Amino acid sequence: xxxxxxxxxxxxxxxxxxxxxxxxxxxxxxxxxxxxxxxxxxxxxxxxxxxxxxxxxxxxxxxxxxxxxxxxxxxxxxxxxxxxxxxxxxxxxxxxxxxxxxxxxxxxxxxxxxxxxxxxxxxxxxxxxxxxxxxxxxxxxxxxxxxxxxxxxxxxxxxxxxxxxxxxx
Numbered sequence: 001x002x003x004x005x006x007x008x009x010x011x012x013x014x015x016x017x018x019x020x021x022x023x024x025x026x027x028x029x030x031x032x033x034x035x036x037x038x039x040x041x042x043x044x045x046x047x048x049x050x051x052x053x054x055x056x057x058x059x060x061x062x063x064x065x066x067x068x069x070x071x072x073x074x075x076x077x078x079x080x081x082x083x084x085x086x087x088x089x090x091x092x093x094x095x096x097x098x099x100x101x102x103x104x105x106x107x108x109x110x111x112x113x114x115x116x117x118x119x120x121x122x123x124x125x126x127x128x129x130x131x132x133x134x135x136x137x138x139x140x141x142x143x144x145x146x147x148x149x150x151x152x153x154x155x156x157x158x159x160x161x162x163x164x165x166x167x168x169x
Contacts, residue, residue: 001070001143002026006048007033007078007106008126010055013044015127015155019138020047022157029069033106033124034061034078053078053106066098070143075100079107079123088121095119101169102141102148111137113150115167122150135160 004027009016016036023030034053038045040060052061065076075095082091085108095103102120110132111125125137135154142149152163 001028001072001141003028003069003074003141004030004138005033005104005122005124005141006031006127006138007104007124008035008053008109008128009037009044010035010126010128011037012128013038013042015136016044016048018155019127020044029067029074031065031067031074031076031104033076033104035106049076051076051078054080064094066100072101072143072148073099074102074104076104079105084108084123088116092116092119092121111139111152111163113139113163113165113167115169118169120148120150120167120169125152127155137163 030048032048032050034051035055037055039058049065050061051065052063067074075098084105104122109126109129113122124139127136127138130136137152140151146168148167150165152160
């Protein structure tokens with residue numbers, strides 16, 4: 001299983017189109033965690049499953065997506081409705097209602113991944129306006145049996161090795 005995750009592109013069509021071109025059809029899924037600021041029919045969102053962020057006024061996106069990819073159930077939300085800038089507790093309760101194994105969210109523009117009580121939480125950062133790092137980021141998630149590898153990349157598709165993590169779930 002190989003899944004690409006972006007968030008908080010804030011109108012940056014070029015970044016999204018470049019990601020689509022770079023990865024072609026080699027992915028099982030592509031998720032956008034909101035604040036695209038694009039219309040749902042925009043070519044830059046082609047192939048992405050997109051949730052609504054607090055800055056998305058141009059499209060009719062769902063507030064959350066629950067999607068099974070391989071053996072994992074993904075819960076995708078922007079995060080503003082769950083106060084993710086303060087705590088992951090609220091979003092974890094909602095994700096548990098869906099038996100999610102992986103939670104994807106954005107909103108804070110801060111890249112990160114952590115395993116909490118068997119559930120993996122991932123924020124891909126922002127492909128347009130990063131915080132706490134200079135690089136604009138997105139994420140790739142790969143499952144290899146019981147191991148999930150989370151890799152983060154900059155806008156030039158160079159891996160940020162210091163952010164790479166492996167989790168056993």
